[in-house]
Amino acid sequence: MEMDMEKWRHVFKLDPDKAIEDAALEAVCESGTDAIIVGGTTNITFDNTIDLLSRVRRYAVPCVLEISNVDAIVPGFDAYFIPLVLNAQNPDWIFNAHVKGLEEYGPFIKWDEVFVEGYVVGNGDSAVGRLTESRTPVSEEEIKAYARLADQMLKLPIFYIEYSGTYGDPKLVQAAGKVVHNSRIFYGGGIRNREQAVEIARWADTVVVGNVVYEELAQALATVDAVKSTKK
Ligand SMILES: CC(C)=CCC/C(C)=C/CC/C(C)=C/CC/C(C)=C/CC/C(C)=C/CC/C(C)=C/CC/C(C)=C/COP(=O)(O)OP(=O)(O)O
Numbered sequence: 001m002e003m004d005m006e007k008w009r010h011v012f013k014l015d016p017d018k019a020i021e022d023a024a025l026e027a028v029c030e031s032g033t034d035a036i037i038v039g040g041t042t043n044i045t046f047d048n049t050i051d052l053l054s055r056v057r058r059y060a061v062p063c064v065l066e067i068s069n070v071d072a073i074v075p076g077f078d079a080y081f082i083p084l085v086l087n088a089q090n091p092d093w094i095f096n097a098h099v100k101g102l103e104e105y106g107p108f109i110k111w112d113e114v115f116v117e118g119y120v121v122g123n124g125d126s127a128v129g130r131l132t133e134s135r136t137p138v139s140e141e142e143i144k145a146y147a148r149l150a151d152q153m154l155k156l157p158i159f160y161i162e163y164s165g166t167y168g169d170p171k172l173v174q175a176a177g178k179v180v181h182n183s184r185i186f187y188g189g190g191i192r193n194r195e196q197a198v199e200i201a202r203w204a205d206t207v208v209v210g211n212v213v214y215e216e217l218a219q220a221l222a223t224v225d226a227v228k229s230t231k232k
């Protein structure tokens with residue numbers, strides 16, 4: 001499946017640990033979204049990941065694995081996103097997990113299929129915030145510093161502002177946009193309706209919609225057109 005991440009405006013993130021019926025999955029995959037990211041923080045296994053990949057593969061939508069667990073790296077995705085949590089305070093999630101992954105997979109990695117994401121976790125109470133012991137809250141000055149770290153110092157393809165489960169302040173996304181030149185700015189967290197999707201789409205390159213898929217599918221689907229009809 002051809003994928004051009006540079007053009008993505010809207011993506012759905014599906015969690016292998018959450019149940020989704022065939023009809024709902026079809027609606028999500030055929031919604032006009034630009035891609036499906038498969039990812040989550042807890043209970044991500046090889047089996048539930050391969051199961052979700054094989055179900056998404058019935059549809060003509062790019063499918064990317066966001067790796068959160070070395071034991072759940074499944075071949076056959078269009079690309080692999082590797083999170084680097086820039087505000088993690090637990091050193092295991094800064095580089096230890098990555099070194100373990102490289103020890104195991106280093107010789108087999110096709111680097112043109114790999115995109116490293118500089119994550120800033122803004123919701124300290126989310127699963128990812130607790131796991132990585134992310135330093136929160138994040139101020140406007142701090143987000144600009146993290147953005148420069150990802151974009152200018154580390155030259156990462158993606159700068160990901162992650163509010164998983166809560167809606168973050170769009171001003172932070174705007175602030176990051178002022179200092180980023182090359183990284184794509186992804187925003188994900190707590191988007192539950194068209195209005196929020198539009199507000200974020202004004203400042204983020206790519207808008208990620210996750211949990212609402214499992215809670216209010218119609219609202220989730222409405223975010224696709226909302227984002228795509230908004231100019232950044
Ligand atoms: C042959 C083949 C298969 C090739 C692929 C090879 C390849 C690309 C190998 C990669 C090697 C490598 C470097 C691996 C590193 C692996 C790794 C474990 C890195 C650490 C990642 C990390 C920092 C994880 C912490 C958690 C995190 C940031 C998860 C991201 C997803 C996320 C935030 C989901 C939302 O979760 P949340 O809503 O908080 O929680 P729940 O929905 O689950 O409740």
Ligand SMILES: O=P(O)(O)OC[C@@H](O)CO
Pocket residue numbers: 013162163164165166187188189190191208209210211212
């Ligand atoms: O699930 P929500 O809160 O929509 O967040 C999306 C995504 O950024 C989670 O990693």
Ligand SMILES: [Mg+2]
Pocket residue numbers: 015040164210211
């Ligand atoms: Mg989630």
